[in-house]
Amino acid sequence: MSYEYDARRSGSGAFAGALRDAINARDVTLSWLQQQLNARGNRVSMATLSYWRSGARHPEGVQSLAALADIEDLLRLEAGALSRLLRSTNRTGPLGPNQFPIDEEELERAVMDAFQALGASYPDTSRELTTHSVTDVGADGNIAYSVTRSIVQSTVGTITAIPFLEITPGVRTPAPVIEAVSGGRIAARYSHPDGEVHGVLFELDIPLTAPDTAMVEWSAEYPPDYPETRDTGHALAQKARELLVWTRFHPDAIPDWCEEHLETPEGVTLTPLPPPRGTSVHLVRRAFGPGALGLRWGYGPREDQPG
Known part of the structure; x- marks a missing residue:
């Protein structure tokens, strides 16, 4: 079983709880949040937002993390308030070789x-x-x-x-x-x-x-x-x-x-x-x-x- 799989399960609860609390405090719906994200060029599906809120999944990849930065702004949170809760997945892991990529x-x-x-x-x-x-x-x-x-x-x-x-x-x-x-x-x-x-x-x-x-x-x-x-x-x-x-x-x-x-x-x-x-x-x-x-x-x- 991979480390990333375990990290997703253990780290998703705090993130999901903070996201739910922020949505409730702002008194908005997932539909409103999706519409605002789409207006900013971040096309995140309702299903994905629902997964994030429930803790079934969490944001991964460059586009999802870009959307997360906008979510923090839309929910009037401090920058990084949600993304820092994902740190448990940021293990350095095996680095492999570091070498100049072009043979010249x-x-x-x-x-x-x-x-x-x-x-x-x-x-x-x-x-x-x-x-x-x-x-x-x-x-x-x-x-x-x-x-x-x-x-x-x-x-x-x-x-x-x-x-x-x-x-x-x-x-x-x-x-x-x-x-x-x-x-x-x-x-x-x-x-x-x-x-x-x-x-x-x-x-x-x-x-x-x-x-x-x-x-x-x-x-x-x-x-x-x-x-x-x-x-x-x-x-x-x-x-x-x-x-x-x-x-x-x-x-x-x-x-x-x-x-x-x-x-x-x-x-x-x-x-x-x-x-x-x-x-x-x-x-x-x-x-x-x-x-x-x-x-x-x-x-x-x-x-x-x-x-």
Whole structure:
């Protein structure tokens, strides 16, 4: 029987009781709460809310914890009043290897330089438990904007900030405009002289002591002089529970071909994918890392078909 199963049963009672008390004190219904969440873009079903209130289940995953933050606000609770009751599930657990996810020594040295310039230790002592990376592609077929939402965890001691980097192996770029959306602020910025590594130091709202977790969200906007870029993805130095890479195309820029790019310590795998049936492509990996998961796309005949 897994630890997470036991933790769900033992920790759900306090959370469910606090949620019930807050709903009663606010004198609202689950239906009202669901409608307010939907208005904020958090689509949680009535059944899920009912499970949370009864203690049969509790919020897990990045979207559920985002909804929980809104529930606290809607019920006029202090930030974290409900989420802190879920701490019993935040066990660090087996960490596995922590290694640079891309097999390029010079690039890793540039990343180490970035960490040093940002005042961060290398390797990082935090890890991403769940990450959703969403990229919007403009009408010209190139990346325009991305937003990343993660549940991060301290693995050793107490951390107050986490470095987040944009890496473009072999391609020199200007710095994208990286901004904090939620969970903290940008305390420092750095661009490596080679133009392949740009990053920020994301200072957390609240220090994290292992094995505590926090939700963070940041965005990247790519300037007009950014090179033509028709690939996106996310890299992990440690194993995560879930990684989602979602690429959303402008209706006038639906690609003619796509391929999945997967890099792990075992090597690189390119997998041709069918053209999008709609306007987006999503890739999902669970229990993934270290490694990088990405999507590449193009228009017209594909000139570099893998052999």
